[in-house]
Amino acid sequence: MGLYNWHSIVSSRWLHPLLLLGWFIIGLGLRFTHLTAKPPWTDEFATLVFSLGNSFLPVPLNQAIAPDILLQPLQPNPAATIGDVIHKMITQDNHPPLYFVLAHLWMNLFPNQEKYVSLLAARSFPALLGAVSIPLTYGLGRLAFRSRLVGQLAAAIMAVSPYAIYLAQEARHYTLAIIWVIASLSCLVIASHHLQNRTLLPLWLIICWVGINALGIATHFFFSLTLCAETLVLIFLAWQQSQQAKTLVFLSSVWWRIYAVALGTAIAGLVWLPSFLENPYRSSLTEWIQTDGISLSLLNPLFQLFAAWVTMIMLLPVESAQLAVVIVSGLVMLIFAIWATPILVRGYKFQLQQPQTSLPTQVLTGVVLGAIALFFILTYIFGIDITRGARYNFVYFPAVIILVGASLAVCWDTSQKAVMLIWLMGLVSAITVVSNLGYQKYYRPDLLVPIIQQNSQVPVLIATTHKTLVQTGEMMGIARELNPSAQTTTQFLLAHQEQDPNTSTVALENTLQQLPRPFDIWLVNFHAPIAEAAKKCVAQTKPLSAVDGYEYKVYQCR
Known part of the structure; x- marks a missing residue:
């Protein structure tokens, strides 16, 4: 019984x-499992920075900067408050702040022994x-x-x-x-x-x-x-x-x-409507999903939605x-x-x-x-x-x-x-x-950085055109992957542009004239005419591997 x-x-x-x-x-x-194995990508950098109560705005534009300056917004800020998080989200991002406030409180529970915020905590x-x-x-x-x-x-x-x-x-x-x-x-x-x-x-x-x-x-x-x-x-x-x-x-x-x-x-x-409409960064941050509805491919959205449906149930190492x-x-x-x-x-x-x-x-x-x-x-x-x-x-x-x-x-x-x-x-x-064999990150700096370090034995300038925090995040991903020796020989240029691409070209030209030779220029996601100073350098003709999220060209200035 x-x-x-x-x-x-x-x-x-x-x-x-x-x-x-x-x-x-x-x-x-x-x-x-393997929670921190994949490198963070630009959207995650936005979470890290804003949840700390920090901002991307202090990162200098139109000048060569060291990796630690580029990564400075990732440093924990003990003085930041919930109010700082809300203010940064409303004025500098296009998302409401609730999650970021909770993430701020969560990350404060983790003792941070590193120079930068813990990816595990985030x-x-x-x-x-x-x-x-x-x-x-x-x-x-x-x-x-x-x-x-x-x-x-x-x-x-x-x-x-x-x-x-x-x-x-x-x-x-x-x-x-x-x-x-x-x-x-x-x-x-x-x-x-x-x-x-x-x-x-x-x-x-x-x-x-x-x-x-x-x-x-x-x-x-x-x-x-x-x-x-x-x-x-x-x-x-x-x-x-x-x-x-x-x-x-x-x-x-x-x-x-x-x-x-x-x-x-x-x-x-x-x-939330007033803060959403008045945000000066709203349109530029959502530019990547805005397209001409008339010329839009009829099949792409169908395939993209179908792929999402399938992966709700199954996804093998494609x-x-x-x-x-x-x-x-x-x-x-x-x-x-x-x-x-x-x-x-x-x-x-x-x-x-x-x-x-x-x-x-x-x-x-x-x-x-x-x-x-x-x-x-x-x-x-x-x-x-x-x-x-x-x-x-x-x-x-x-x-x-x-x-x-x-x-x-x-x-x-x-x-x-x-x-x-x-x-x-x-x-x-x-x-x-x-295992990173499916749903890989959109940006793969973990693949690009070894290519840079294998092909450049002299100081490196990594230049990109800059519009919003998205491009800052793209470069942060590269800076975070650099080994300690490369941290001292690598600089970044965020060449800002609003409408005219030539403003980025001018920023690159001015920066190159100030750098002592020799150095290599890595133009990464650089969407502007090439500066004359770069054209005087030797373009890399050796075929290099393609990397998700990063299009690049290499010039050797000896």
Whole structure:
């Protein structure tokens, strides 16, 4: 009797908490594996600098500077306050400040023995938040489908999702935004059941939903795309109910509380509008996603979104340096997709057809499709190609994971091996990301610096055209990778330009005339006419390796 009761307790009381703890530990371990192995890129440098309460503005422009001067904004500032962080974000960046304030408080917990801020301290915060999203995913799955199995499978997929791990290993705000997306979707699911049952939304739900949405907007402005997708879902539900009831249900008292949520959320969003519009750096910092909607390639956004969708579930070493590995990885992913897609589609259709699960399936599907539609509208109509940044798909990513978990739950009783195989593919994909064979950084200074040091035996000037903090971050990445001996023989030039590229050319010309020879010029991402003083030097004709994020030319001035 005792043994039977023990097994009953384990299966009923402790099974699900222990399973969830297991997914959390696996997810946490993956997110912290090789956490600092990849060099930070320019967006992460923005996080480091602003979270310290520092600024990029003190870095001198149009003159040769030493690496330690370029990296000075990365030095911890004990005198910086939360107010400094907020002021720097509002006046010098194009993101809201909530995450950066939290990162400031987090990094203050780490004793810094180094000259510069700890990359581990900066990246550990989003990695931890990414792990926290695993049990929250379980909660959303269980809440939406009234099923612990759906919650467990969704949490298991979230734990090993290569896309989730890619975001968690960046010193950026996306994992915090994902937490708010999960919380807001939870409120949407609860609200949809109240709307279906024609019952009033409880006051606590209204307050929580508005508060969550306010925090989401204060974390990332693209969280508003999640809110817009939720709005489309609510409009669809209103239309659906109106068709069934043969009356305008959106005028009923039930819907007035939805309008209260919308009004509160709108006020929380409009608070940030003045600072966003008045920011002098806003347009230049978002220039990379702005394009001519008429001449935009019709296929690029489709491929970019498709790649993001695939990597939410699987990603093998397609960025390996070995061509054979890339080809084999691509073939395996294709075969796996052909096998797994019918399984997921069959499970999805089953959930959609069941009376108990039809509503949450429709709601989460509506969020995904609504967000994707907004991506295409911004891209093709307004010429803002946000599909270029895979990270922006965070706005609907949790909904995808819940739907995958719901689909897998259908075939759990009949084909557990298939479910386990899909999860194992996710685990291998997660290892691919942490091993830097997938979702590599956009900039690879760890590859460029060895090329510079192998080909230049004399002092080096690394020159780039400068417009915003983006270019400063690109050079910071190089400076951070230099070995101690190169720190003393290398200088940087941030040749600033507003509209006229020739201003960068003049800055380069003036700088070269002041440098004692011999030296080598490395023009890295230098988008301006070459200075006459550089043309008098010998151009490097030896073919050198291409490096992600950095286009370069070499001139030897002897």
